[in-house]
Amino acid sequence: xxxxxxxxxxxxxxxxxxxxxxxxxxxxxxxxxxxxxxxxxxxxxxxxxxxxxxxxxxxxxxxxxxxxxxxxxxxxxxxxxxxxxxxxxxxxxxxxxxxxxxxxxxxxxxxxxxxxxxxxxxxxxxxxxxxxxxxxxxxxxxxxxxxxxxxxxxxxxxxxxxxxxxxxxxxxxxxxxxxxxxxxxxxxxxxxxxxxxxxxxxxxxxxxxxxxxxxxxxxxxxxxxxxxxxxxxxxxxxxxxxxxxxxxxxxxxxxxxxxxxxxxxxxxxxxxxxxxxxxxxxxxxxxxxxxxxxxxxxxxxxxxxxxxxxxxxxxxxxxxxxxxxxxxxxxxxxxxxxxxxxxxxxxxxxxxxxxxxxxxxxxxxxxxxxxxxxxxxxxxxxxxxxxxxxxxxxxxxxxxxxxxxxxxxxxxxxxxxxxxxxxxxxxxxxxxxxxxxxxxxxxxxxxxxxxxxxxxxxxxxxxxxxxxxxxxxxxxxxxxxxxxxxxxxxxxxxxxxxxxxxxxxxxxxxxxxxxxxxxxxxxxxxxxxxxxxxxxxxxxxxxxxxxxxxxxxxxxxxxxxxxxxxxxxxxxxxxxxxxxxxxxxxxxxxxxxxxxxxxxxxxxxxxxxxxxxxxxxxxxxxxxxxxxxxxxxxxxxxxxx
Numbered sequence: 026x027x028x029x030x031x032x033x034x035x036x037x038x039x040x041x042x043x044x045x046x047x048x049x050x051x052x053x054x055x056x057x058x059x060x061x062x063x064x065x066x067x068x069x070x071x072x073x074x075x076x077x078x079x080x081x082x083x084x085x086x087x088x089x090x091x092x093x094x095x096x097x098x099x100x101x102x103x104x105x106x107x108x109x110x111x112x113x114x115x116x117x118x119x120x121x122x123x124x125x126x127x128x129x130x131x132x133x134x135x136x137x138x139x140x141x142x143x144x145x146x147x148x149x150x151x152x153x154x155x156x157x158x159x160x161x162x163x164x165x166x167x168x169x170x171x172x173x174x175x176x177x178x179x180x181x182x183x184x185x186x187x188x189x190x191x192x193x194x195x196x197x198x199x200x201x202x203x204x205x206x207x208x209x210x211x212x213x214x215x216x217x218x219x220x221x222x223x224x225x226x227x228x229x230x231x232x233x234x235x236x237x238x239x240x241x242x243x244x245x246x247x248x249x250x251x252x253x254x255x256x257x258x259x260x261x262x263x264x265x266x267x268x269x270x271x272x273x274x275x276x277x278x279x280x281x282x283x284x285x286x287x288x289x290x291x292x293x294x295x296x297x298x299x300x301x302x303x304x305x306x307x308x309x310x311x312x313x314x315x316x317x318x319x320x321x322x323x324x325x326x327x328x329x330x331x332x333x334x335x336x337x338x339x340x341x342x343x344x345x346x347x348x349x350x351x352x353x354x355x356x357x358x359x360x361x362x363x364x365x366x367x368x369x370x371x372x373x374x375x376x377x378x379x380x381x382x383x384x385x386x387x388x389x390x391x392x393x394x395x396x397x398x399x400x401x402x403x404x405x406x407x408x409x410x411x412x413x414x415x416x417x418x419x420x421x422x423x424x425x426x427x428x429x430x431x432x433x434x435x436x437x438x439x440x441x442x443x444x445x446x447x448x449x450x451x452x453x454x455x456x457x458x459x460x461x462x463x464x465x466x467x468x469x470x471x472x473x474x475x476x477x478x479x480x481x482x483x484x485x486x487x488x489x490x491x492x493x494x495x496x497x498x499x500x501x502x503x504x505x506x507x508x509x510x511x512x513x514x515x516x517x518x519x520x521x522x523x524x525x526x527x528x529x530x531x532x533x534x535x536x537x538x539x540x541x542x543x544x545x546x547x548x549x550x551x552x553x554x555x556x557x558x559x560x561x562x563x564x565x566x567x568x569x570x571x572x573x574x575x576x577x578x579x580x581x582x583x584x585x586x587x588x589x590x591x592x593x594x595x596x597x598x599x600x601x602x603x604x605x606x607x608x609x610x611x612x613x614x615x616x617x618x619x620x621x622x623x624x625x626x627x628x629x630x631x632x633x634x635x636x637x638x639x640x641x642x643x644x645x646x647x648x649x650x651x652x653x654x655x656x657x658x659x660x661x662x663x664x665x666x
Contacts, residue, residue, distance in 0.1 A: 069241065069274065074240075091171075091174065092147050093142055093252065099147070099206055101148050101209055107216055116344065126239065127344060130145070147171075186210045293373065294322070297372075304479075329375060436653065436656060444577035444582065456656060457656060465617075486576060495510065513596060516596070523598075523633060523638070525569060602623040
């Protein structure tokens, strides 16, 4: 059954969708079939490189392309050509024969002489042609051709290049086109040499390459004077040609939907895309802070694709049009219309489940943890997570989540975690904060995963001395309106005095007592200039820190945003406490357990807020509301709850 395709310009911007049907076109040794639907002003189809060797509208000869004068010449360099070669190699070495490598769209417009004006895609078409000529030792020809409006000699030079061409043709420097074409060929030659690809290997590669490499063929079929404007719009990103927009085009042009259904699809699609623009939802679902997804609704499409039989691997680098390609190619199995309907029904169900997880505060924190947790091998993938959770009913879901989280957290290891075990320590503290929020039934506060990920929250020492007293630059750079550099250093040494006194309690003599006396005498001098403090600390640091014990253990760690973390430097506990309270007062989100630490919530009858004592550490780690008790209560909870 033929699957109709929409105009990505018109059908995505207008409720009026016009379309006609054309039968499959088969050409000699093609990949099997080519589907094409001619629209009012555009058509979209998938064409293999082999398809481009057979132009049905030009006596079954290879396609001829024409690059107009408003475009610059060929300018791909080593980086772009090598990247394409790497992508092709990775794909063909790892994928099955059932999957294709889909390149970005080629936008063309037919000309009266039977050739096609290239509006977008000149660089790709030229590079692909060079690759075919280089990989064919028999010079069998039959490839498509490219001519240039203002550079007629470039056509002959381009088509003269092959594996036997000199590495640097004498006239390669005659113009920029020649230079970059020769450079691209030399890059292919070097790539083949570096990857151990001899001539037979490259020829075998060529046969697969021609059949399995495809372009999204975007053909403008009307309008005489719009090429330059269209070129401009495409290149400034005003015309979306992403995977998601192409799939949307399939949906909106499908005869399986009537006009009212198409309007409903368009409205539902827009609602989903708009909802996913909320960073609170997006960062709950993904760790995609760098913008891997061109369009956020692609996440829903990816989740659907992963559940399909014989689906390709989700890879936005090497196979960015995987969903479109899969749906489009489904027409010769069960019918594209049926596949589209089933896909859209599933996508709506997927999105409804994700919204339910997001809106349910308990699930939000638990699932958010599984997505956000740090892993040494790879990022947590919501696609895998959805596959594990989507078939659970509400009662099963909580038990399944507990099992998955339990695989991450080893309760017996918690007391031994340190700053050096950064991923495990960070995960344990993140879960501690999330479970604390879930236990606060009277509060509606939700953990801000968007801020956690965008601000790169990390581990911060509750009370540390390793870096010595803060410098003028550190204090002045943290934006504090509370303390001067001298005052900050005074509080640093008061904190050290408290720590050392606590650590050496009961010692009336020895190194510990001596260092306590030395710090007291230093504080009495009231000279807290940067040089004076640095000199004193340099002389006594080793003896002091030997008495203080391990400062990198989990009972001296909290989660904090990188912004506040950087501002801290080696500020004292009391100064950090002031900052935490000040930030909380200004409605800056502070993780609940971090705030509790600086309020000494986990300590029975706290009486000194100048330092983080041994008793404070014990309560934080092993108290009735501490890290171990909270994690244990959840992980060992009866599943009947």
